[in-house]
Amino acid sequence: MRVLVIGSGGREHALAWKLAQSPRLERLFVAPGNGGTVAIAENVPIAPSDIPALRLFAQKEHIDLTVVGPEAPLVAGLVDDFAAAGLRAFGPVASAARLEGSKAFAKRFAQEEGIPTAVGATFRDYEAALAYLREQEGPPVIKASGLAAGKGVTVCATREEAEAVLHRLMVERALGPAGAEVVIEERLEGEEVSLLAFCDGRTVVPMLPARDYKRLADGDRGPNTGGMGGYAPSPYLPPEVQEEAMARILRPAVEGMRRRGTPYVGVLYAGLMLTPHGPRLLEFNCRFGDPEAQVLLPLLESDLLEILLACVEGRLEEVEVRWKQAAAACVVLAAPGYPGSYLTGEEIEGIEEAARLPEVTLFHAGTRKENGRFLTTGGRVLAVTALSSDIAQARRRAYEAVRRIRFPGMHYRRDIGEGLRSQPRAEKRPAGAYAAAGVDIAAGNRAVELMREAVARTYTPAVLAGLGAFGGLFSLKAWGRADRPILVASTDGVGTKTLLAAALGRYESIGHDIVNHCVNDILVQGARPLFFLDYIAFGQLRPEQAAAIVAGCAEACRAVGAALLGGETAEMPGVYRPGAFDLVGTMVGWVEEGETLPRRDIRPGDVCLGLPSSGLHTNGYSLARRALAGLPWETVLPELGRPLGDVLLTPHRAYLNEIEVLWAAGVRILAMAHITGGGFPENIPRVLPEGLGVHLDGSSWEVPAIFRLIQRRGRVSEEEMYRVFNMGIGLVLLLSPEEAERACRLLPEARPIGQVVWWDGKAPRVRITGVQP
Template identity: 60%
Template sequence: MRVLVVGGGGREHALVWKLAQSSRVEKLFCAPGNAGIERLATCVPIKATDLEGLLAFARQEKIDLTVVGPEAPLAAGIVDLWEQAGLRIFGPSKQAAALEASKVFAKKLMQRYGIPTARAAIFTSPEEAKAYVRSLETPCVVKADGLAAGKGVVVAATVEEAEKAIEDMMVRRVFGTAGERVLIEEKLEGEEASVIALTDGKTVLPLLPAQDHKPVYDGDKGPNTGGMGAYAPAPMVDGAMLGRIQKEILEPAVRGLASEGIVYRGALYAGLMLTREGPKVLEFNVRFGDPEAQPLLYLLESDLLEALEAAIDGRLEDIKLSWYPGAAVCVVLAAAGYPGPARSGDEIKGLEELEEEEGIMVFHAGTRREGDRLLTAGGRVLGVTARGKDVREARERAYKAVERISFPGMHFRRDIGLKALKYLEG
């Protein structure tokens, strides 16, 4: 099979790495890819959002399957375009992708089908939004309606912080049109977790539960990012909790969409808060999480290609996933300035000697090659991922590997996976 992966970040490197292991994959392409991906696949200089360019390439190269990594092409309708052209593609349609592309759409769907989530009010006027915030007595969460690369959520401890977030999103338009509408939600308390599932529109097949670390600094301080690290499995989501998430959240979402004429095929990601009342949805995403994909795919023993094809063909009920024992931890190394405007062009050193290291995989996110030199080329640069017999061992391996990598301005969180240890040690 000839397979095209769309995207160029750490998630896409993990997808390419895993798909390359399938005996049925003859040729792998990635658009646009990065310096890590180019060692496993032919990188094609087409942006993930250039749908017409990607379609022309898929036709020219007789691509048998396209796997979409990021949300933007899904929200723009890449799946609909491929299906109209008679090409096979993994991911949800444009209508289904509204579950991530519009937080208002997602919130209303959850309210219609009784899916547990935070109480929320929706605003198109900044003045009305600010007046509402002033009427609240508790901290709140301000969310831009549209896509904002994981950064359009502000947890506001004070009225002033909430008002500033509203001003930034709705007046200053820091996220462009994504901030035309905002949601103001109650702040849920509990432990966060991520559950990603494959679905063919009927069957929902959850992967291992994971935990992401969104804020840029240790202890969940500082502004939100696309994710500074993740680990799996997350021990706070035991078998019983995962069953609840499947029955109360994932399946009702897929069924609810189906009842409205929207068949959801692809990866469905539920960002969750485990509250005293049970699991509640913080957000839905319509693709593999980044960086959750890195530890999850590093732990996956099954053939990923087989599972993705079953989701496309409506036969996911036949798939049983197998996993390596133990745990995996991914630590993101970020460039100077991230999550604001990030510096690029700095030389990365120390990767070569890690390549033969057992139980370590470094997934590239924002990298490029210039001759023999490996340079930074994005906010999140690398995802240093390690497997171990448990989270403690995986953490130790990951951070030992991090110590051997350097580039000017490199920063990372030092507490990835610590919540799991605290939970396990009680």
């Protein structure tokens, strides 16, 4: 095969180096390449940004596969351009690459898909961003939304630094258009891990967990860089935590992209923070990391070319991805001045001597070869990678090689892979007499302590008393956002979805379910959330489980701006069997007097607009469990593309962000119906005036595969499916035809699914035709 690698850094050298080992490779090109790639491939003097020239070259040289290294060409649409010309390229299309190209999009996407991430907000207006920043309790993380070569994220140490960063990005435009929009989010604490995965649009196969070092200097000091080194595998991400990250972050991301009609093909890179409440997403990248590639690819035992082809051809599940039983460490050598302006043209000495050391590989980045000498051409010059049986020995080998390399002003971190710790084990506590009788007070107290921080993070100045008080206190005066507020309250539960969560031992997403369900229930009355209360009852209380559920509730509350004001955690051994639990929540919100929904002027001809669901949401699980009985939860069915348990546990989607977009644009919504238990026939009529019904076109949206699987295995009639499940539409909006057109322009995923009609009181009030079984 003839292969073209695009890029000029250490990552691209590592890709070329690994691809060159494939027996299927016939000829290898790198555009533009560097002083290291010239030894294993043909360098082509075409910039990664020159997509037309790259396409012409690929056509002329009959390239079978193009492998894109850097993110910029992917975001710019190289894969789309090549596909239109009948050329195959490994990497996501531009619409999927937005996960890296726009941090604002990625933040909204994570919130919509229930992916655990830091709470934050997105801004285009400097004054609004500054006001939000000054409301935050501690120094935040500030991210330029656009591409910034790995240098657009600042972890601020003080409020003053945060304000200076904000001014530099939005006013001074230090990063140009990349900083025109910013994301301000909470600062998470814990160990950082990079988890990359191969993706073919459905199947997601993880690589080894890795760690990179972004800061310039030892001890994580100094400015952010593109990466100063790393190691793999990370001991901080054991298999069970990695599976949690796959189930809650990477697979939902790929599934969310597929559901949006933009299947994700390529490498999906999740930067994670391992918090006390589980892994949290820091950011998505749409390609191999640099320097993660330089530690992962030397550990890959399988043929990289075979894997990339399988991704592009949609058959990744057929390929076995194998890894060496070893560890790798990488140290990046940088030019003086990096990551600012740096010197180039300096001679590099000792490369051959370092490369002769056992298990050492040098990946060139900012180098060129001239008259037999290697010269510096970039900020990051070389990546020195070494392998061994463990990370400690691998780092010793890497630094031994580093000591043999010299160029003027060379600098590097000396703490790569230093001081790795084992994960702490929880201490066992003796049970008291009351615990022996079935109720453990100590466990209850521990549960409260574990959840205290997560709950407190949802508080605003309007919260006067919360966790620990007999009742929560919320000051409408301190809140002060409405002249004549009407309070709207809703209570609901998540039903037997709790049984699935308990069976899989995954509790946090269920907290998102109950909050988002209640948010939607008040939203359809025109209300925004104020505060939330939870009730959790266990057969046997396990503090970590209770804390995980409440942490999920708190995370979901923060995402919608609600305070988790209080709740009840009960242990009821005579009512629930051990391992079982129930979860109920109450959301209280507000709407300005005169703005409640539904409105009275709904009339025939008004449009029914549907917003997609993320799955079953929180209804129909008793029927689903019966229909799917006998299928292990880890089963990966072809039509689903990921484990059955993951699909069923996908969190209930909240629609507040989408409706806020419409309200901000002045779109006049007549009514909204949350499609929950009772499906379309019982929920839409709740918002219709007398004498009106709706006619829905069942062919106007694609019913997700999980519903057809339940219908087929459970032998459920079409009528009952639409009465029990949401069938892929979680929220229905009623709007005039003109306003529906505006809404569709503002929300690309919204689709017209029917219209309001006269109803004679005899025929079904909700008529669904055109259903495709």
